[in-house]
Amino acid sequence: MIEDYDRLVRRRLAILAGLCVVLLAGFVADLVTGPSQLSVAEAVRGLIFPGELSPPVRVIIWDVRLPQALLAVMVGAALSLAGAEMQTILNNPLASPFTLGVSSAASLGAALAIVLGIGLPGIANSWIVSGNAFLFAFGSVLLLQALSRLRGTGPETLVLFGIAMVFTFNALVALIQFVATQEALQQLVFWSMGSLTRGNWEKLAVLFVVLVLVTPTAMWSAWKMTALRLGEDRARSFGVDVTRLRFVSLLRVSLLAATSVAFVGTIGFIGLVGPHIARLLVGEDHRFFLPASMAAGAAVMSLSSVASKVIVPGAVMPVGIVTALIGVPFFVALIFLRRERT
Amino acid sequence: MSGAAALLEVEGLSVGYPGRKVIDNLSLAPIRGGGLTALVGPNAAGKTTLLRGLAGLNRASGSIRFGGRELVGASAAEHAAHVTYMPQSLPQRVGLTVFEALLGALKASPHGRASSADRELALETLARLGIEQLAMRPLDELSGGQRQMASLAQAIARRPSVLLLDEPTSALDLNHQLRVMKVVQAIARERGIATVLVLHDIALACRWCERIIVLSGGKVFADGTPDEAVTPEMFAGVYGVQARVERCSRGYLQVMVDDAA
Numbered sequence: 001m002i003e004d005y006d007r008l009v010r011r012r013l014a015i016l017a018g019l020c021v022v023l024l025a026g027f028v029a030d031l032v033t034g035p036s037q038l039s040v041a042e043a044v045r046g047l048i049f050p051g052e053l054s055p056p057v058r059v060i061i062w063d064v065r066l067p068q069a070l071l072a073v074m075v076g077a078a079l080s081l082a083g084a085e086m087q088t089i090l091n092n093p094l095a096s097p098f099t100l101g102v103s104s105a106a107s108l109g110a111a112l113a114i115v116l117g118i119g120l121p122g123i124a125n126s127w128i129v130s131g132n133a134f135l136f137a138f139g140s141v142l143l144l145q146a147l148s149r150l151r152g153t154g155p156e157t158l159v160l161f162g163i164a165m166v167f168t169f170n171a172l173v174a175l176i177q178f179v180a181t182q183e184a185l186q187q188l189v190f191w192s193m194g195s196l197t198r199g200n201w202e203k204l205a206v207l208f209v210v211l212v213l214v215t216p217t218a219m220w221s222a223w224k225m226t227a228l229r230l231g232e233d234r235a236r237s238f239g240v241d242v243t244r245l246r247f248v249s250l251l252r253v254s255l256l257a258a259t260s261v262a263f264v265g266t267i268g269f270i271g272l273v274g275p276h277i278a279r280l281l282v283g284e285d286h287r288f289f290l291p292a293s294m295a296a297g298a299a300v301m302s303l304s305s306v307a308s309k310v311i312v313p314g315a316v317m318p319v320g321i322v323t324a325l326i327g328v329p330f331f332v333a334l335i336f337l338r339r340e341r342t
Numbered sequence: 343m344s345g346a347a348a349l350l351e352v353e354g355l356s357v358g359y360p361g362r363k364v365i366d367n368l369s370l371a372p373i374r375g376g377g378l379t380a381l382v383g384p385n386a387a388g389k390t391t392l393l394r395g396l397a398g399l400n401r402a403s404g405s406i407r408f409g410g411r412e413l414v415g416a417s418a419a420e421h422a423a424h425v426t427y428m429p430q431s432l433p434q435r436v437g438l439t440v441f442e443a444l445l446g447a448l449k450a451s452p453h454g455r456a457s458s459a460d461r462e463l464a465l466e467t468l469a470r471l472g473i474e475q476l477a478m479r480p481l482d483e484l485s486g487g488q489r490q491m492a493s494l495a496q497a498i499a500r501r502p503s504v505l506l507l508d509e510p511t512s513a514l515d516l517n518h519q520l521r522v523m524k525v526v527q528a529i530a531r532e533r534g535i536a537t538v539l540v541l542h543d544i545a546l547a548c549r550w551c552e553r554i555i556v557l558s559g560g561k562v563f564a565d566g567t568p569d570e571a572v573t574p575e576m577f578a579g580v581y582g583v584q585a586r587v588e589r590c591s592r593g594y595l596q597v598m599v600d601d602a603a
Contacts, residue, residue, distance in 0.1 A: 005461065227450035236426075238450035
């Protein structure tokens with residue numbers, strides 16, 4: 001029987017490796033897709049030997065395509081990890097940074113900066129929108145956090161509170177849109193569609209540091225989160241400090257989601273779909289579930305980025321639109337697939 | 343039985359929920375290791391609340407001592423080192439196999455065991471409960487009875503000194519009830535575990551438990567051997583029914599309910 005278990009573990013590792021291959025393929029496709037066509041060989045050579053490239057191609061690869069492709073991978077991984085953790089700690093398969101108000105909070109922060117020019121003092125102009133979006137997104141998770149510390153507040157209340165936040169923030173954004181000038185309104189609408197074109201090396205570095213700091217601590221809690229899937233009472237009886245686990249996990253979620261949304265705007269469904277794909281493929285042993293969620297989210301995001309460049313020839317659609325367009329039917333298909341299995 | 347088993351002592355215990363005390367200042371004679379103690383009583387008598395208080399899941403005041411160590415106010419990890427609680431059911435839609443869930447139960451809190459030792463322990467527990475064939479089955483595909491067995495395996499595998507089982511036989515057919523009670527009794531005896539079970543089936547409690555505590559309205563109505571605790575007066579006073587308690591040809595107490603009191 002131990003052999004059966006070892007076989008199961010090997011199968012899950014193979015699936016994880018398969019997801020990474022899909023991710024790599026998506027990443028390379030993202031690099032070569034765009035208004036100026038590049039071959040795979042050219043792109044790969046350009047990455048390894050940038051000195052051999054002509055200046056225009058170097059600019060395309062290193063200043064445009066690579067930052068955007070890497071941003072797609074990192075944002076996909078970050079949002080999906082955030083969604084996976086949220087779904088586990090709130091015991092709700094619909095929980096994600098998008099459905100629980102983090103993205104709406106970021107939009108409100110961005111709207112304040114774009115329309116009313118309200119931002120944190122001392123922040124450079126180029127960072128004011130991202131800074132505000134981060135602050136509001138982070139604040140919204142902290143608000144959820146504060147509520148979770150109240151006595152007698154269960155995960156269901158947190159989910160309801162998250163949904164209430166979505167409506168509240170959306171209403172406030174609508175109010176700001178109502179008083180916005182035409183130009184500011186256009187800017188805000190474009191921001192809230194979510195786009196990878198805002199990627200640059202500075203933002204990538206920040207997101208990379210967040211991922212490097214957060215991922216190991218999430219993996220360190222993998223067994224605790226696995227035990228939490230067996231029920232809160234049971235996990236507590238097994239010695240898991242569930243209150244602390246939730247607190248630290250929501251802190252990770254707030255960093256991951258706030259940083260991602262601040263840099264690319266509203267990206268729906270990745271935080272929802274990534275964990276669901278992973279759950280379907282590797283189950284909920286969080287040693288596999290968390291990395292598989294990251295890989296699945298990153299792969300879907302990369303493929304969405306490719307799709308955003310090829311759907312309308314000659315134009316790059318905001319990737320947030322594509323993730324929603326691809327995400328919704330995909331999600332519905334997943335639900336039906338799951339229903340058939342059970 | 344493994345040496346002199348430690349005692350579980352409960353003194354002046356109050357347990358409840360925010361704004362509502364269900365158990366108020368309850369004291370019990372020490373519960374000894376190695377035997378089964380049944381908690382019985384009508385709905386809303388406070389059985390599950392008392393069990394959750396003993397497990398450290400509900401805020402409690404007073405004293406719960408095990409082996410001389412005070413557990414009221416102890417951390418989740420300290421509690422888990424001695425006490426394991428098995429709730430009534432496993433949650434639905436969990437993407438884990440029986441074996442993975444068992445490993446999760448063993449690895450949830452740091453214990454310093456090697457990974458291979460955990461796997462051996464998990465395997466041994468499944469074999470002990472006779473459900474090793476379920477090891478690689480997803481929890482979601484199990485029947486109610488199989489889920490309850492998988493849940494029991496998680497509790498037993500942790501090798502607690504105090505085992506608290508909330509209606510461990512509620513979803514089981516007669517054959518599985520017998521298997522569960524037999525194995526729980528045998529393991530409690532072997533390992534000197536102080537085992538407290540919430541049971542609704544009083545005949546089952548009389549058959550397998552050396553001590554029965556009858557709770558009513560959060561207070562102890564009767565506490566003693568089955569002969570002492572299970573009486574027609576108890577049925578009339580606690581359940582509001584007329585019942586006969588008779589001994590069958592094998593010497594076990596049987597309960598026959600005739601009418602409302």
